[in-house]
Amino acid sequence: MKNIEIKKDVNFIETLEEKIDHDGPFSSWELFKMAYDAELITITKDFHGLRALEFLPHMSFLPHQIETAKQAIEEMNGRAILADEVGLGKTIEAGLILKEYMIRGLAKKILILVPASLVNQWVKELNEKFFIPAATFRKNYPWDSYDIIVSSIDTAKRSPNREIILEQHYDFILIDEAHKIKNHKTKNYEFVRALKKKYCLLLTATPVQNQLIEIFNLVSILKPGHLGNYESFLEKYGRDRKKINQDAYLKQLVQKVMVRNTRKDTSLDNAKRHIETIWVDFTPEEYEVYNELDRTFQHASAFSKITFLRELCSSREACYLSLQKYVNDEKNYGQDILQPIIDRIGQLPHHAKAQKVIELIKQIGDEKVIIFTEYRASQLYLQWYLQQHGITSVPFRGGFKRGKKDWMKQLFKDKAQVLIATEAGGEGINLQFCNYMINYDLPWNPMRLEQRIGRIHRYGQENDVHIYNFAIRNTLEEHIMKLLYEKIALFEKVIGHLDDILAELNISSFEGEVKAIMSESQSTGEVKIKLDNLATIIQSTQHAWQEESQYGN
């Protein structure tokens, strides 16, 4: 009982007496009772457990996410490194932890530091998924008067922001991509250390990249002294990152402040994936137009050429529309050469892939199928074409409003056999009731493919899932399929480390890399060699990663 500070409400009785003297105003019985009920339904009855779950009924959390949130709060007392592999939902875990502290009334003043490119995404996710009223830092939301701010670390550490921020007492600080502040000699590191904070989360998929001292630095932000002091740590463990695997004691210590879930230990793989490549041949007319388009653009803008060719592999409509747009733009040359091609596209028979889709769906039978395409024109075309064959379908786009998304999902569940979606961006929409997916065209960014598959292959999926990837032989689709997806074995192995690997290789955008290869190469042969090289490098880094990344829990 000693050593507990007790703070009591002192104003209540005086205000009540004043009101009695002034004969009110008073609350009615109904409202008075409701206010009491409001308190009863919002209090936290227990020290343990996650109340946030009741507050977020629209979210379906994975078991490892809930476990992680509990561990960070109950065992790590709100200071933790969240180091899940990419794609397991670190953002979700962090949001859940933050929400819990907010509900319990322990966090009010909150600062979220993320890379500049992710600021808007964080604001959006916190607001939409967690109802956390976070705002982007702006001059008219001053640091000291707005409670929940998302900012890039560069903005935050710049004067005069820096001085104001260091004045604040933050209840909760979150730092995304925390491996960027692992070096204790940098300004960023020093800035983060200097923040006044109660709870703190560091998010990183790669807590140790080069040296073991990096983990020491991260831990020292959360719990200085947990791994000893700088000198003693260096003396004991040196700089070798492999030591963390050898030293069981160190590993144990790190586990007290770090949660790391890997795909292997999450139960995501209960339902198996069956992945099949469906090779399609263009009809002779289609090949003719494809090759003609390829030749025509040989020396013009290579970038547009790739786009047009990709579109032609998807549907006549997609290619037709954007070629037409290109021709109508007076800045572009070659109208006279292109117009005949456009006319020929207009006369092509039904697309070879679309015909294959019908064949495949008939074969699948009565099961629900989700089709992903990269293009809206293809989406519309497919919807029409399916209807011609008596197959019901509903469209789905990332741009739909929330209500419309839910409505389409419901229609798909209850009424239609097929859902045709243009992007995996429909995050938060879970389609576990569907076990069949057709990737009508492949995205050039494998992470996006993983997101697509994640719509149906996720926790709660009890049946095996079947995934069909379409590609047209002798087109650029073949290169992408053979050289990227099949060689890196991206279909079989869940993508996992790809992000880390790309970071280590200094490749910022996979898709950009592929596009560059496509557009800078002079011949198909060159494209093949370059893609093959890219795949080889990734493959070898992948092996290295698998051997080393066994630390953490």
Added chain:
Amino acid sequence: MAINLNAFLENYFDAHHCDILSNQNGVLTVQLNEKMDRALMNRPFYWHYIKKMGRDGDPMKLTLITNQDSLEEKGERIHFGSPRLQQILNHLKENERFTRLFQVIHVNHNTALQPWLVVNIKLSYIGKHKKDEVFSIGLNLINGIMKTEMMESLYNKEFGMQISDFCYTITPIIKPLSGYKRILSVMDQYIQDLDHEWAKESHEELEIEIDMLKHFYQGAPDEELEQMEKELQDLNERYLPKIHLKVVNGGIFYLNGN
């Protein structure tokens, strides 16, 4: 405590004198009045200008969907944790703190009503973790009798802002202030008697982390000691156990009988 959200909302708007336009299958549509529009719809500029122009203004209609299976598209989905419900709960907690109520009874002879001080209290225990506990305590301002779970015993009674016919109130012998002090001293006693294992655990954790912190800064140059002080403060902030006693709401109730 589980509540029927739809009924809760209907009562809420009803108590604020808003017309319920329809309420079917968990889809509630209500015509707000000006006061509630101002409280909930977050459009101060609208009201500012409409009043400047000397007009009445059009309060909005609000459709709240509590039935999560409803396919109704127009309206806001509202559930536990949604911003709208949080807003309404906060609106209640902030505005309905004080009352004076008379029990409604139908009699045709003179009947005395006794004054009670009713105080609803929330205790928050804050250490490594946090939990809350709510008490409802009533104190008879004539004879000093105290009751717990007071609200629960009042739930089924009817109360009004005015005194019923043939009823009269007895003047308190105990002043509300002294009554309040008595209630607080009972709470003090309650807190004293509790087993505060949570606080002990929190203290222990604090000690461990302070030791680690000191070790971390061992032999550090003086300029780093300032940083250590800051981190010590952060630790105290996070782990030092405290109890907050907050009055949820309360007031004077005139009750018939004891």
